[in-house]
Amino acid sequence: MKKILYDNQMFTLQRFGGVTRYFADLMYNLPQGEFAAEIPMRFCENHYVTETYGRKYDKISFPKNYRIRRQIYMLTNKHISWKAIRFNEFDIFHPTYFNPYFLKSVKKRQKPFVLTVHDMTFERYPQDVLIYDRTIPHKRRLIAEADHIIAVSENTKRDIVELLGTDPSKISVVHHGYRMVTQPAQQLFDRYVLYVGERKGYKNFLPWLSAIRSIFNLDPNLKVVCTGSPFTSAELKLFEKWSIADRLVHIAANDAQMASLYRHALCFVFPSHYEGFGIPILEAFANGCPVCLSNASSFPEVAGDAAIFFNPNDAQSMLDTLKETLVSATLREELRSKGVERSKEFSIERMVSQTCDVYRKL
Secondary structure: OEEEEEOOHHHHHOOOOHHHHHHHHHHOOOOOOOEEEEOOOOEOOOHHHHHHOOOOOEOOOOOOOHHHHHHHHHHHHHHHHHHHHHHOOOOEEEOOOOOHHHHHHHHHOOOOEEEEEOOOHHHHOHHHOOOOOOHHHHHHHHHHHOOEEEEOOHHHHHHHHHHHOOOHHHEEEOOOOOOOOOOOOOOOOOOEEEEOOOOOHHHOHHHHHHHHOOHHHHOOOOEEEEOOOOOOHHHHHHHHHOOOHHHEEEOOOOHHHHHHHHHHOOEEEEOOOOOOOOHHHHHHHHOOOOEEEEOOOOHHHHHOOOOEEEOOOOHHHHHHHHHHHHHOHHHHHHHHHHHHHHHOOOOHHHHHHHHHHHHHHO
8 A cells, every 4th residue: 555645734824725625635535445645734724624524633722813823833734744754654745835845855765756736827927926935946946856746737737848848748637626515505696796716916807897897887786796805905995986896795605605606606707817727617617607717828628618718818808708698598508507517527536546647657
């Protein structure tokens, strides 16, 4: 039996997020008898580990601010991971993020390590990276040193090869998988378009909103429901300036509420200029939500013919596509049907199986 050692990095950083969902789904669905997973850490508040898969870890209640608590978690968990890398028995190491703290110990023990690269967003948009953030050089170093790389899309693989000159034979593409784990809550809103996630920079939210705001004059009951971070004061001022403040709604949604938001939305819109994959696309598909996407980066690869696409650099294209979707009930039903079928191609079982194929080669 091969033991795969994972580390705590993203499970300490994130309570919610696509990276930790990916690793939790991977670790806890490895085929029994052939692979065993170990993740050495003491503290964890990650939703997918503790709620979805019911694993028990310690947590502290003070201070109330999670960003402060996680500094304590990081110090403790990093030391536990480092000790496990140095002394525990394992066959393959699979870090969950790009801090290279483990590199010397793994190499000294002559153990192979696999690196998953979800996107090359920082490399494509370095202007959005904080000056003290070391992700870009750390990622570059680990990509060079890794025994094998998993890219979550062909688009991400192309970016790694193009931007870093990595040998394509060193990279395997394994798409994300998705499985619904909760029943949807009751309907929360009437007649709305759904936007999920962050809204800054390359996410292209404000240019998209500016492009489609005239549609509110045609549809007096239409709203845009947003999840992710609360609206900033700058966003709220802009909404007031555009006279659409009453049409924008923010909600901090749990899993059941998210399922409901997808299920009852007129459509889900993802106008981003760049994504390594786009897990919300699978969430929308699985919940029968019509999907409107920018025709950029990995989106055509993930969605195929199950979405309607627009040019994220063309305001008229963004407006026309949304208008067409909202007006045509026939189109929405066609997109729902195609999306449900498309989602079946992205199962957790397939993701785990293809990842295990990578492990078997090492």
